[in-house]
Every structure is written in structure tokens, then in C-alpha cells.
């Protein structure tokens with residue numbers, strides 16, 4: 001049983017929205033995202049075992065959760081910390097956001113996002 005199945009079985013009252021994640025190979029993943037568990041998009045991707053690292057644990061300090069917003073469900077406005085992190089990240093586009101800074105809410109039903117390319121880490125050098 002995957003983590004999401006476990007969450008669903010414990011939270012029969014949960015509200016779920018549908019979110020589409022396009023991975024780095026262009027494959028679409030149609031995910032069910034709980035809106036009442038205080039989760040963010042980075043955590044959602046990890047719970048479905050998509051290749052998102054989330055190295056800093058959601059503190060807007062690593063950019064390993066960078067995604068591209070492909071639909072108009074989410075504002076492209078970034079917080080100061082998020083902007084500062086993206087200023088130092090690779091492959092940043094106009095529609096880049098940090099997945100960990102996007103809380104799962106009912107407004108996100110139908111959201112489409114793409115995973116940004118993996119960023120090189122010190123260990124790669």
C-alpha cells in the first residue's frame with residue numbers, strides 16, 4: 001500500500017482535488033491531492049514517489065522542488081524568500097514556483113504542473 005492509499009484509508013472525510021503532474025519524461029500523472037492535511041505540492045509529489053527531492057524539507061532554501069505552473073490555478077506571485085531562492089536556481093522560467101510553497105487547497109482542482117529539470121548538487125561535481 002502506497003503512502004497516499006494509507007492517508008486515504010485513515011481520512012475517509014478527506015477532501016481531494018485532482019492535480020496533473022508532468023514528469024521530466026513528459027509522462028502525465030493524475031494525482032489525488034488531499035486539501036485538509038496541510039500538505040504542499042512538494043510533499044504530494046514525494047508521497048506519490050515522483051522524483052522531487054525537497055532537500056530542505058519545504059523551507060524555500062534548496063529549489064529542488066521547482067515546478068512550472070502550466071494552468072491558471074495558482075498565482076505566479078512569489079514570496080520574498082521564494083524569489084530569493086529562485087534567483088539562485090537553474091532553469092527558472094516565468095512560470096516557475098517552488099512546490100513546497102504551494103499549499104494544497106480546493107482551488108487547485110485541475111491544476112497542471114511540470115517538474116523542472118533536476119538541479120546539479122555539489123555531489124555531482
Ligand code: FES
Pocket residue numbers: 042053054055056057058059060061062063064065066085098099100101
Ligand atoms: S523543498 Fe526546498 S525549496 Fe522546496
